[in-house]
Amino acid sequence: MKSSVITFPGSNCDRDMDVALKKFGFKNKMVWHNDTELPKSDLVILPGGFSYGDYLRCGSMASKSKIMKSVINFANSGGMVMGVCNGFQILVETGLLPGALLRNKYLEFICKNLFIKINNKQNVYFKGIDKDVLEFHIAHNEGNYFCTKNQLKEIEDNEQVAISYCDKNGIIEDESNPNGSIKNIAGIFNKEKNILGMMPHPERMIDCSLSGEDGSLFFNNLINNLK
């Protein structure tokens, strides 16, 4: 399986993602934001970081960079695109995913492990994972997911809420909402479920000596689903 990780100026989780993808069997290529063509890929990843210094709005500059035209075409023709953290912010700024990511409710940069509930397993990203609750890591300042009432209705009607912040038992409640996101939303799909954006970092949970291994579960499952 071939993957591509896009590096923007200010991306800082691109290498971690490269390590994670290779560990689970992807043949990964790093792609520079100024390139115009995507290498042949089964999965394109927009990594975390602070692309363009978070100027204007997080992800807004990156969403207009040269490579994004190819990424948008790839996504619109059904290609799998996953954005993590800043990558999620870039996806909402391109309009590939609905909504916006605002400053965290309590104005703090949050960096910690937490739990997420998988809401929808009828897709290539989560199909077959035997757990409903995963421990992932978040590190962000602007992860407060916002959308209009109409957008929320549409997202919920189409089962686009991929993952939600929850407690360790999978209960979705205010106490486990780290950043003020509407309905504890941590990640969403597009309607067709080939595009996933999420604030948590699965690539930070792939080594039992450094962290938990729920990220390993995710990547192992993902490559098996793609085969």
Place this chain on the structure above:
Amino acid sequence: MKISVIITLKKDVLDPQGKVIHQTLEDMGFNDLNEVRQGKYFEIDSKESDPKKAKDKVEEMCKKLLTNLVIENYKIIDVQ
């Protein structure tokens, strides 16, 4: 032409920075405030000399980059 644009968060979007500024102003003794909302201000110096055309171009810039219309509104406040 010089064009000025103000960008503000829409009414129903939470503005935590505005809230903290409001709180701080109250702590400083400014007690008669209903609300404080924070926004952005742009000054764009364009080579275009026709005011209507310059304004239209900036409007396009607002829609395509300067504003995220899910959460923000823009207002062109000055063209000269």
